[in-house]
Amino acid sequence: MVAHLLWILAAYGAAVLLVHVxxxxxxKRSADQNRVVQYVLVTSNHERKVEWIVRALSLYALLHGVRVQVTFYDEQSGDQTLAILxxxxxxxxxxxxxxDLDDSEKEKLKLRLRNSRKKEDRGIYIDLRVPAGAARIPYVQ
Structure with missing residues (x-):
């Protein structure tokens, strides 16, 4: 009889704990719902990596409960990078x-990269043309 009563109390305690969690x-999700993470990625002939990068950022957004905005600047890709995007x-x-990354956009991007150290600039700038550039993206190794 006592064992049954202890099992009932344990189940009740687990239910209370689950409700609190x-x-x-x-x-937390309602507080973070307005949070936006911005990525600026520079690509050039990255058809083998670009789909995995987008899917990894989608997984990151799902797991962390944030919105992710990604801007791809493409520098004259000759492969299927743009079609995949x-x-x-x-x-x-x-x-x-x-x-498209033309000359005027290159200058604007360089200026944004220089000013990206400021706290009010929340964007994460990654140049995928650099071999280790994709390592800064979550879930991409």
Whole structure:
């Protein structure tokens, strides 16, 4: 009889704990829901990596409960990089924007890279043309 009563109390305690954990996650998610993480990526002939990068950022957004905005600057790709990016533009939790990297955009991007050390600039700038550039993206090694 006592053993049954202890099992009932344990089940009740587990249910109370579960309700508190779920409520804490709900409160945290509603506070983080407005948080946006911005990535600016420079690509050139990266058809083998670009889909994995977008999918990894989508997984990051899903697991951390944030919105991810990604701007791809493409420097005259001769492969299927742009076609892959346009196909992935409907990926959930990730806003994709694809732009060509011409001379005027290069100057603007260099200026943004210099000013990216400021706290009010929340963007993460990654040049994928550099061999170790993709290592700064979550879930990409």
């Amino acid at each position: 779920m409520h804490a996650r709900y409160v 346009h196909r992935l533009s409907g990926c959930p939790d990730v806003e994709l924007k694809v732009m």
